[in-house]
Amino acid sequence: MTRIHPAPEQFAFTVGGLPPLATADVGEEIEVFTEDCFSGRLTSVAGRPREVAPFPRVNPLTGPIELRGVRRGDVVAIHLVALTPARDWGVSTLSPNFGALSGTRLSPNLQPETAEHVWIWSVDPATGTVRTRTANGRELAVPLRPFHGTVGVAPAHGEVRTSAVPDAFGGNLDVPALGAGTTLYLRANVPGAMLYLGDGHFAQGDGEFGGTAVEGAMVTRLRTAVLAEEHLAARDVDWPRMETDDEIIAIGVGRPLEDAVRVAVHSLVRWVSQSCDLAPHDAYQLVSQGCSARIGNLVNPSYTVSVSLPKALLPNRPVIMDGIHDRLRGHREVAA
Template sequence: MSTVLDPTFPILQPGVGDIHGDHYLRATTDKVLWGRLPCRTDAPVLTVAPGATITIDTVSHEGMLDDQGSDPRAYFRAHGVHDSAVLIDAIDIAANVSRDPGADGPHVINGPIRVEGALPGDLLKITVVRLDPRVPYGVISSRHGKGALAGELPRHAQNVSVFTPIERRGDSWAGVLPLTDDGDAVVEFPLAPFLGTMGVAIDADERPHSVPPGSHGGNIDINLLVAGAVLYLPVQVDGALAYVGDPHFAQGDGEVALTALEASLRATLRFDLVPHAKALADFGELDGPLIRTTEYLVPTGLDPDLNAAMRSCVRAALALLQARYGMAEHLAYAYLSAATDFNLSQVVDIVCGVHARIRVADFTAVDRG
């Protein structure tokens, strides 16, 4: 199948197009990390007051990695993409930002961002205001040693990176994949953009690897974090030192092949603080990420062992129901079994993720807001 990109799609090069936030953070080489996450010793690239919105140009690592040639222009040109549709910040980062392929993760990380007044014990509240695709294509990759079928797929020694254009379907966009390498028949799937990595700096002197998620958030890969969703993260260091990255156009729960549809986004986010006392009253003592959507409260469980991640998520859900609604533990356990779905966030990031979807409508009569 030949690549034909929609000529009407607006390529969001740095500084091009609408900027919806109070602040604008470009992905310049001095404002990103590649393969590592911020820690307490990192200096902020931007400082904002609580309530501020920031528009952030995020960059997908796909097309930049060493096993793809470390040259986004050449990589995407080989897939029929004109040079004008290759992001210049991706080209600059690939050429000028240091990364050790053997020791560092793949993700390009924007930040850290200092939020004035944030203290350990508070919650950083990140609201996803909007997510705009920067290019009309992405990549889905599978590599040996990674993925749900590590060592089995891909069938040969090299990585398999599947170039995936997106096409307009009415008022929305769809990802398009061929059924076979040499055929023109295609399968289409809807886009649901989100940021796979959203986190706060750890209280340590060494930057953590960008792949495994943890209590700091990081690479949680939860596809519910679309526009309108909210992520709560326990602050570990003064100022929170927040960061984002790993943009996706779409991902199925589990993300079994190692990556999903990885592609660059322009993200507009609002950063607020929930003081410790209010955080305790609203959610109890959180020790990891919590998501809220219009439909669900979403506690999480993280562990290298998937069974342990599941148990951790159940415990987090029980604690949330007890703290927020005063629900007796044995009744909360029964409710979760009868009415709550537990989903695999991802099984490919060293630390596995499970998240629960607790319907907020079930608690309308007792919800404190």
Template sequence: MTRIHPAPERFAFTVGGLPPIAAVEVGAEIEVFTEDCFAGRLNSVTGRPREVAPFPRVNPLTGPIELRGVRRGDVVAIHLLELTPARDWGVSTMSPSFGALSGTRLSPNLQPETSEHVWIWSVDAAAGAVRTRTADGRELAVPLRPFHGTVGVAPAHGEVRTSAVPDAFGGNLDVPALAAGTTLYLRANVDGAMLYLGDGHFAQGDGEFAGTAVEGAMVTRLRTAVLAEEHLAARDVDWPRMETDDEIIAVGVGRPLEDAVRVAVHTLVRWVAESCELAPQDAYQLVSQGCSARIGNLVNPAYTVSVSLPKALLPGRPVLMDGAHDRLRGQRAEADA
């Protein structure tokens, strides 16, 4: 297994435009250490988030990792095997002019800015929870549900984007489904794909409304596969897709929120139509009557939405994405045996 644990000075704050820090073969198991969005520097309720991690030096990523043999135009399947908190604590914040209930540059108001607050959360792995205390000493607890807020590949056309941005290349999606057991599909825009991971979340509600999740450093095991461009499932992947054992999930990115919803629904309808050989209008009906929609984030430069459909509703038991998820899942089962 290849272990990628970069030194602090090697973390990336952009997606794209950087030489690889490592190169691995497609299919090899990788263990990756990722820092929290404050680079581990915000570890006290008296800390100052914008001093320890001033924009754009926020949300450090591990990468890029070159995937040998991937060609521009291929689709990369990234299967998350295991996500383990790297520390026994995480951190969340509330900051001025940030969050769904704050005025921002794009949606200004004349209300006073919110004050800055920090919460330190302890990880109780045995109980499956993270816990913090209010200023007056009361305990708050939510379920421990590790996932990656950010997984992406180099953008198209040589673009360099900040690590805070979601888009067709993945990036800062903040979708809780990006957890252990999930396969993420992204189109490679450059040879080698150039994979980035980061923004570990120990817990997050839909929307990430206050501006951060319970942010935490993570150790992640993953394995990749590749779908060549000539394969039908690869040609039509222009927005992020995810697959679990039970669901297929399309991710939409946009602003305003309804544009992100339209992108996700359109992606899912096309996926169902192509996989099940259904007419588009029939696939649209199936998605419309059987889907679930969740807000990923409502605070980033672009908003994200995931729309999912249970596999049990797909007629004909189709082979999805050339069976990449099932193959990667099977390799995981063999390794665990």
């Protein structure tokens, strides 16, 4: 197993443009430590988020991890085996001019700025919750559901993007389904793919409306596999896709939100059409009648949406993405 636990000065705040932090073989298990989005520096309700983690020094990432043998154009499967909170606490905030109910530079208004607030949440694995207290002592609790807000590979065309951005390369997707047992598919834009991981969330509602999740440091075990570019199932992967035991999920990115929805629906229709040998209009009808749509985030530079379809609805139960998820889920070696 390759273990990657960066020193504080080794975390990345961009996706792309950096030399490898580490190198790993496709198929081996990798253990990765990731910091919370405030670099572990926001530890009390009296803390000042924008002082301890001023933009763009926010959302540190572990990476890039070079995957040996991956070619530009190949599709990389990143399977999250296990996600374990690295600390017994997480943190969430409200900040001025940030969040779905605040005016921003792109959508200004004349209402007073939202005041800055910080909540420290305790992790309670025994009850499967995270808990916090309000300023007047009331307890709040939500389910403990660890996932990664950010998983990505180096962008195309030599671009360097901030760690706050989602796009076709993955990045800051904030999709709660990206937890243990899920496989994420991304097209490699450079040799070695250059994988980044971070933004651990202990809990988050759909939309991340307040601007942050319950942010926390994480220890993650993952495995990877590769689908060669020339493989039929790899040819249409131009936006992130995910697979669980029960669903296939297409992710759309865009702004306004309706553009992100269209990207996701279009991607899922193409995926179903190719996998099930259905005419595009028939695949469109199946997706339209059987899908579920969830907002990932409504606060980042671009918004994200996931649109899913149960595998049980796919005609003849086809093999999805050459069976990579099933093989990774079984923890068997998957060669490049």
